[in-house]
Amino acid sequence: MNILFDCISQYYPVSIGAWEALSKVLTKVEISKNSFLIQEGTVCNNLYFLEKGCLRGYYILDGKEITYWFGFENNFVTSFYSFISRKPGVENIQILEDSTLWGIRSDALNQLFDSHRDLERLVRIINEQYYIRLEERLMAMQFKTARERYEQLVENSPHILKRISLGQIASYLGISQETLSRIRTQV
Secondary structure (H helix, E strand, C coil), X not given: XXXXXXXXXXXXXXXXXXXXXXXXXXXXXXXXXCCEEECCCXXXXXXXXXXXXXXXXXXXXXXXXXXXEEECCCEEECCHXXXXXXXXXXXXXXXXXCEEEEEEEHHHHHHHHHHCHHHHHHHHHHHHHHHHHHHHHHHHHHHCCHHHHHHHHHHHCCCHHHHCCHHHHHHHHCCCHHHHHHHHHHC
């Protein structure tokens, strides 16, 4: 749990009282490779901190899996749409490596907000960071070529190439696996 506290401190410093209250309601979740953290059609009740492992978020469109994000160590992960709206989600979150997460239920988090404003601010900052990444991804998909998206991925997250299958990387980049192979030989 020390990793979580260190990560939280980088986002926003929370009081010792808030940290103690948060520690009491966190649940450690250990989940094995190829399992699902969340499946489409269900309401996501938890916000998670990924301590160890990796996962991906994807939709199914016309029977095809469309990967749109990856989560790695020290990331906060959830089906943000479902978690915030309290409606069934349209995404799947699949565990790609044996993983350790810390989860907090939506109702417990909201109760903490009432007594610890610093936790409310922390979660707002986490949501803002998620939104920024989402907008950066949208801009890349709209305004960059496939090669530029691949080069940006390699520059910003080179570890992905060692941990994620090429098919999932191609899906994330919005290209076929054949196109990804051609780009990789050119770069």
